[in-house]
Amino acid sequence: MASVQVSEAEKVYIMHGVRDDLRVDGRGCEDYRHMVIETDVVSNTDGSAKVSLGHSDILVGVKAEIGKPRALVPDEGYLEFFVDCSANATPEFEGRGGEELGIDLSNTLYKVFNNKHSIDLRSLCICPGEHCWVLYVDVLLLQCDGNLFDAISIAIKAALFNTRIPKVHISEDAEGGKEIELSDDPYDCVRLNVENVPCIVTLCKVGQRHVVDATLQEKACSVASLLLAVTHKGMVTCVRKMGGGSLDPESISEMTETGKRVGKALHAPLMDLLKKEEGLGKNRQKVGFLR
Amino acid sequence: MAADMRLPTAGEQISSSSLSLLDGKHLVVPGDVITSDTGFMRGHGTYMDEEKLTASVAGEVERVNKLICVRPLKTRFNGEVGDVVVGRITEVQQKRWKVETNSRLDSVLLLSSVNLPGGELRRRSAEDELSMRDYLQEGDLISAEVQSVFADGALSLHTRSLKYGKLGQGVLVLVSPSLVKRQKTHFHNLPCGASIILGSNGYIWLYPTPGQQDEEAGGYYTSMEPVPLSDREVISRLRNCLLVLAAHKILLYDTSVLYCFESSLSHQIKDILKPEVMDEIVMKTRQRLMEQEG
Amino acid sequence: MAGVELLSDQGYRLDGRKASELRKVQARMGVFAQADGSAYIEQGNTKALAVVYGPHEVRGSRSRTMHDRAVINCQYSMATFSTAERKRRPHGDRKSSEMSLHLKQTFEAAVLTQLYPRSQIDIYVKILQSDGGNYSACVNAATLALVDAGIPMRDYVCACTAGFVEDTPLADLCHAEESGGGTTLALALLPRSRHIALVQMDARLHQDHLDMLMEAAAEACRGLSKVLDGVVRQHLQEVSVLTRD
Numbered sequence: 001m002a003s004v005q006v007s008e009a010e011k012v013y014i015m016h017g018v019r020d021d022l023r024v025d026g027r028g029c030e031d032y033r034h035m036v037i038e039t040d041v042v043s044n045t046d047g048s049a050k051v052s053l054g055h056s057d058i059l060v061g062v063k064a065e066i067g068k069p070r071a072l073v074p075d076e077g078y079l080e081f082f083v084d085c086s087a088n089a090t091p092e093f094e095g096r097g098g099e100e101l102g103i104d105l106s107n108t109l110y111k112v113f114n115n116k117h118s119i120d121l122r123s124l125c126i127c128p129g130e131h132c133w134v135l136y137v138d139v140l141l142l143q144c145d146g147n148l149f150d151a152i153s154i155a156i157k158a159a160l161f162n163t164r165i166p167k168v169h170i171s172e173d174a175e176g177g178k179e180i181e182l183s184d185d186p187y188d189c190v191r192l193n194v195e196n197v198p199c200i201v202t203l204c205k206v207g208q209r210h211v212v213d214a215t216l217q218e219k220a221c222s223v224a225s226l227l228l229a230v231t232h233k234g235m236v237t238c239v240r241k242m243g244g245g246s247l248d249p250e251s252i253s254e255m256t257e258t259g260k261r262v263g264k265a266l267h268a269p270l271m272d273l274l275k276k277e278e279g280l281g282k283n284r285q286k287v288g289f290l291r
Numbered sequence: 292m293a294a295d296m297r298l299p300t301a302g303e304q305i306s307s308s309s310l311s312l313l314d315g316k317h318l319v320v321p322g323d324v325i326t327s328d329t330g331f332m333r334g335h336g337t338y339m340d341e342e343k344l345t346a347s348v349a350g351e352v353e354r355v356n357k358l359i360c361v362r363p364l365k366t367r368f369n370g371e372v373g374d375v376v377v378g379r380i381t382e383v384q385q386k387r388w389k390v391e392t393n394s395r396l397d398s399v400l401l402l403s404s405v406n407l408p409g410g411e412l413r414r415r416s417a418e419d420e421l422s423m424r425d426y427l428q429e430g431d432l433i434s435a436e437v438q439s440v441f442a443d444g445a446l447s448l449h450t451r452s453l454k455y456g457k458l459g460q461g462v463l464v465l466v467s468p469s470l471v472k473r474q475k476t477h478f479h480n481l482p483c484g485a486s487i488i489l490g491s492n493g494y495i496w497l498y499p500t501p502g503q504q505d506e507e508a509g510g511y512y513t514s515m516e517p518v519p520l521s522d523r524e525v526i527s528r529l530r531n532c533l534l535v536l537a538a539h540k541i542l543l544y545d546t547s548v549l550y551c552f553e554s555s556l557s558h559q560i561k562d563i564l565k566p567e568v569m570d571e572i573v574m575k576t577r578q579r580l581m582e583q584e585g
Numbered sequence: 586m587a588g589v590e591l592l593s594d595q596g597y598r599l600d601g602r603k604a605s606e607l608r609k610v611q612a613r614m615g616v617f618a619q620a621d622g623s624a625y626i627e628q629g630n631t632k633a634l635a636v637v638y639g640p641h642e643v644r645g646s647r648s649r650t651m652h653d654r655a656v657i658n659c660q661y662s663m664a665t666f667s668t669a670e671r672k673r674r675p676h677g678d679r680k681s682s683e684m685s686l687h688l689k690q691t692f693e694a695a696v697l698t699q700l701y702p703r704s705q706i707d708i709y710v711k712i713l714q715s716d717g718g719n720y721s722a723c724v725n726a727a728t729l730a731l732v733d734a735g736i737p738m739r740d741y742v743c744a745c746t747a748g749f750v751e752d753t754p755l756a757d758l759c760h761a762e763e764s765g766g767g768t769t770l771a772l773a774l775l776p777r778s779r780h781i782a783l784v785q786m787d788a789r790l791h792q793d794h795l796d797m798l799m800e801a802a803a804e805a806c807r808g809l810s811k812v813l814d815g816v817v818r819q820h821l822q823e824v825s826v827l828t829r830d
Contacts, residue, residue: 005379005430009513013460016517024462026527026560032294034565042714043630045666055619059713061666084675087660087709088617088636091644094660094707096677138665140711142634143617269296277298287299289616289625289634318821320814321732322740322777336737338697340778347697347737349817351825363735364824367621367640395640395704443702540827 006220014221015207023211023218030262032213037154037273039162041288047163050288051155054215055145058152060137060159064166066180067134069125077124077132081109082139083152089144098141105139105152112153112229112238117196119160126168127178133165146216149227153200154270160197161274164189198229198237199270201263203255205247210255212262226255230263232271295565319346319361326359334360335369368394368468368492370446374437375477377458377490378448380427386420388427390435392492393468396445400427404438404449406456432458434488434496454478458488459513461498462530466537468493472544479545483552484525489543495533497526528555531563532572539573546583551576591750591765599761600629605801607745607757607808608718612725612816614733622734626726629759630716635726637734639706655701659688661723663712684720687783691724691744691773694782697737706736717760718746720771720785725813732817742782743810744773747802749794754801772802776810779803 006014014024021028033054042048047062070078083105085098093101113119124133137159139152167183167190183189204214204222211218214225223245229238236256241247247255277284319325325337325344333339336348337360346352348363370376370392378390378398388400402415402423427433434455435448450456468491477489480500488496499522518526532551536543541551554575555563562568592598602608608629617623622637643650650656661684662676675681692708708730710723724744731738748755749768763769768790773783790798 005381007379007431007458008428009459009515010432010461010463012515013462013518017523019517020520020523022520022523022527024527024530025564026524026531028561031561035294035296036299037296038299042632042664042666044669044714044716048666057617059664061664063666063671065671082665084662084665086662086675086711087707088620088623088634088711091638091707091709094658094709136665136671138671140664140713142711143619145619266294269294273296273298290611290613290627316825318818318825320741320817320821321738322775338737338739340739347739348735349732349821350735364821365615365622365733366735395642395701397642540824 004216004220006217010217011221014218018206018209018211018218021209024215027213029209029211030258032150032266035151035154037158037270037277038287039158039274039277040286046165047159047161049155049158049162051151051158053145053147053151053154053213055143056148056151057142058148058155059140059142060152060155061140062159062163063136063138064133064163065136066126066131066168069129069132073121074129075125076121077134078121079113079119079135079137081106081113081137083109083141084139085141085144088142093141102141105148108149108227108240109137109139109152109156111240112198112200115237117231118198118237119196120193123190123192124165126180127170130178131180135160135163144216146219147202147213149200149202150213153198153229154266157194157197157199157270158274160192161194161271163192165192166190195271196231198231199263199266201228201230201259201266202226202242203228203259204243205245205251205255210251210258212258226252226259228256228259228263230260230266232264232267234260234264236260300566317352318350319352320349321347325352325361330357332358334358336361336363362469365467365469368392369444370394370398370437370440370492372437372439374491375434375488376437376446376448376492377432377434377463377488377494377496378492380429380431380433383423383427383429386415388423390433390448392446392448392490393465393494394444394446394492396443398437398446398448399441400433400435400448400450404447404451406451406453427457432463432496434458434490457513458496459498460515460518461496462526464495464497464530464533464537466493466495466533466543470537470540470543471495472542474544481529481545481549481552483529483549484522485529487529487545487548489545495543497529497533499526524560528552528560528563531555531560535563535569535572536576538569541573541576541580547576547580550579554579591748591762591767592753592755596753598755600759604753605756605804607805608759610725610809610812612729612813614729614816614820620734622730622732622736624726624729624733626722626729628718628722628725628757630714631718631722632713633719633722633726634711634713635723635730636709636711637707637727637730637736638709639734640701640704640736643703643705649705650703653702654698655696655703656705657689657692657696657698657708658705659685659692659708659710659727661685661688661710661712663715663719667712667715684723687720687785688723688727691742691782692727692731694780695728695738695740695742695775696731697739700737715760717758717763721745721757721773721809724773725809729813729816733820740775740777741810741813742773743776743806743813744771744783745802745805745809746771747798747805749790749798752794754794754798756801756805768798770798770802772799772806774803774806774810776807 224243
């Protein structure tokens with residue numbers, strides 16, 4: 001993660017602040033920064049979303065392609081994740097510098113989405129054993145200001161909500177082989193049900209307490225963090241501990257409780273916002289990067 | 292606490308009435324010819340192209356008698372002798388420290404330019420060299436003054452005064468150097484209960500006003516005592532106000548920071564960074580600043 | 586040329602433009618707050634983002650430091666979702682390395698590097714959507730980003746592509762026209778002095794047509810420079826209105 005240097009005295013100040021529930025920017029330990037979300041930003045993808053959390057900027061593009069299903073699960077499609085930590089965020093990511101972080105992020109995303117309930121993978125199947133939809137989810141990191149996982153998961157949820165997969169018609173041709181026809185009508189498409197897509201909450205342990213949505217300075221003061229993927233019902237789908245320090249069991253259970261509460265509260269405003277944006281329809285003024 | 296999510300809003304176009312405020316400002320872009328008169332001297336931001344004085348950056352033309360220079364809107368810190376800066380130590384080398392000050396080359400703090408703890412005046416020995424890390428480590432923040440400028444543009448800093456030195460507990464805010472107003476003093480004890488150092492390089496340091504007894508300790512004692520909650524609130528509010536002023540490109544000096552602080556008192560600290568609250572606070576601050584001028 | 590007709594009998598191209606018409610250009614400076622300079626440009630359906638860091642101390646290998654001028658470091662990369670067919674690697678392949686080198690060469694001609702000895706200027710360009718004219722969009726976006734960062738330049742650098750179909754030069758090619766099999770010339774120009782920073786041409790062309798093609802490309806670049814000029818002045822005005830002291 002792109003890191004900042006913090007002096008010892010600054011660390012002490014931050015830790016005492018967290019202990020008193022007043023962080024450097026005035027937030028409480030469970031408050032998120034201001035978020036700006038927009039979908040349908042890149043036009044040649046099947047779904048896209050742009051999320052700004054503080055100064056972190058994430059762009060997600062989803063492309064749907066037809067491929068062969070995996071041998072073990074012939075009646076399901078699948079998702080492929082790729083995270084590109086671009087040099088835009090910081091010069092440290094130039095060349096191969098951002099690869100390590102990118103691989104780390106994509107592996108975590110695979111784990112989070114690796115369960116039957118997040119996305120109905122059966123709906124991505126076209127012909128069992130022969131053809132299925134493969135959703136390539138590409139995440140582009142444009143600016144880095146801490147708390148990447150949360151922003152990425154919100155962006156992925158928004159992009160999947162925005163994804164429109166063309167309907168397929170399967171017809172038998174003369175030799176008995178199957179032919180796939182994609183519908184040409186741009187409005188004739190399948191939408192995904194993203195109700196159960198989890199949102200990731202990262203909790204960083206600073207001193208004796210933990211904070212949600214840590215900035216880079218707070219991250220530099222914390223030794224370990226816990227990553228939780230929480231669905232809208234409050235169910236935890238993935239838990240992962242990150243960082244070099246160690247956590248004692250009481251902290252982990254406390255952090256899990258906080259994570260469940262905070263994560264559950266993220267979904268409702270997000271879905272409301274996405275539905276509101278869709279409701280604007282053609283009147284919506286596309287902003288993207290132009291304003 | 293519900294997370295604050297919203298859709299992006301298109302920015303406003305500047306109105307024609309505010310465009311009239313630009314009358315008298317000569318704005319140029321790279322490649323614009325400023326003048327063909329050979330009587331003028333060439334300053335920063337310009338170059339000579341076949342006897343014509345041409346701008347090389349986008350900004351406002353400044354004319355002082357016969358000197359023409361172009362001041363760009365945003366640039367890295369170009370230090371001059373006497374500027375007060377706040378910097379972070381990046382490296383400890385032989386007999387000097389490398390300090391990062393948001394300029395085009397890292398600045399240098401020589402061992403001979405710092406006060407020894409205890410205030411002794413003597414020649415620096417080999418032992419001093421070996422114990423440099425005890426004074427200042429990588430990551431520490433210091434306030435210093437520019438002593439001289441090397442030929443390639445790197446700055447040489449010094450902390451040979453009791454008001455400069457290592458900084459203790461507090462908050463660092465980063466803004467663009469062009470937004471910090473040049474004033475007589477950059478150290479202020481604000482009446483709202485915190486102190487501020489407005490570094491000319493855009494690094495602004497907020498810290499709790501030290502009590503009387505800390506004054507005598509010199510530059511190296513940093514208190515690790517917890518800062519009281521009331522001071523913390525003031526510092527957090529000031530930090531958010533600074534970010535608001537910087538986002539709206541208002542010049543930063545003690546009066547503008549104070550007015551912004553007072554205008555923001557009606558809102559909660561964490562709400563200050565929301566767009567509509569920002570606009571409101573900026574409007575009130577601008578009004579007060581204009582009343583004060585007029 | 587088989588298949589698609591790049592220029593109809595009435596003089597209209599595939600997307601309805603005339604032969605020397607440019608695509609719609611929209612741009613914005615100061616997109617990212619954390620970088621020293623940034624800009625975003627849309628030329629038709631090609632979208633490019635440029636970010637400039639610097640000048641700053643040379644990081645990494647100290648051996649690259651030049652004692653009398655600044656080092657310019659460029660990286661060109663494409664988002665994996667930018668092309669119609671998904672791209673596997675954003676950068677590191679030969680084409681991206683070649684583009685990065687071209688960008689470096691272009692900007693070394695325009696930036697006044699001797700004002701910043703021993704420092705480094707990083708220019709990172711990202712293509713978000715690719716529809717022909719990638720190099721031109723990158724150069725234009727990087728010019729705006731350098732102006733935003735306050736780095737002194739001799740002049741703007743404007744770039745445009747031009748092609749040749751049936752004795753008519755076409756300006757500002759889109760992807761379908763570039764891959765149509767005809768000639769493609771990419772030109773980077775400093776508009777005021779009319780100096781050329783980079784010229785690159787693929788495919789065969791008759792010697793007599795070269796001048797016409799270069800002139801068409803230069804004309805297109807000049808048109809683009811007017812648009813970029815407008816964007817910079819607008820940005821200057823907006824920011825100057827805010828900073829009143």
